[in-house]
Amino acid sequence: MGPFDRITHTPTVMGGKPCISGMRVTVGMIVGQIGAGHSVDEVLAAYPYLERKDILQALRYCPYHLGE
Template sequence: MRTFDRITQKPGIMGGKACIRGMRVTAAMVVNQIGAGRDIDEVLADYPYLEREDVLQALQYAAWLAEGKDLALAEEA
């Protein structure tokens, strides 16, 4: 099973969402910035306490979730 040593989850932090190393920064916050067109260096400038590996692992976590979940997606036209 894939492990994510930089992704943590605790009920009292950010509503139990997946966070980066116990900080109040969710994996989704990081992934959304990349999805909005920002590059890793820009994300790191916004969150100077994050490390490049944090961003990469957030992306890996998002990919893992996308592979393992059945979601209703829009059909191709």
């Protein structure tokens, strides 16, 4: 497992945008929620199927893959 083992790219899912593995939740959506001022706990409450590790990995992933 790589450093981003919770994130996948599948061309037929969400237009190939990076998503949390096995879900139709994009990294961009998570980063957007945090950028809008929501806390990690607020995002977890709004999306109870996510895990804290999913959000933290999405935040780490974003600076390296802004063009995707």
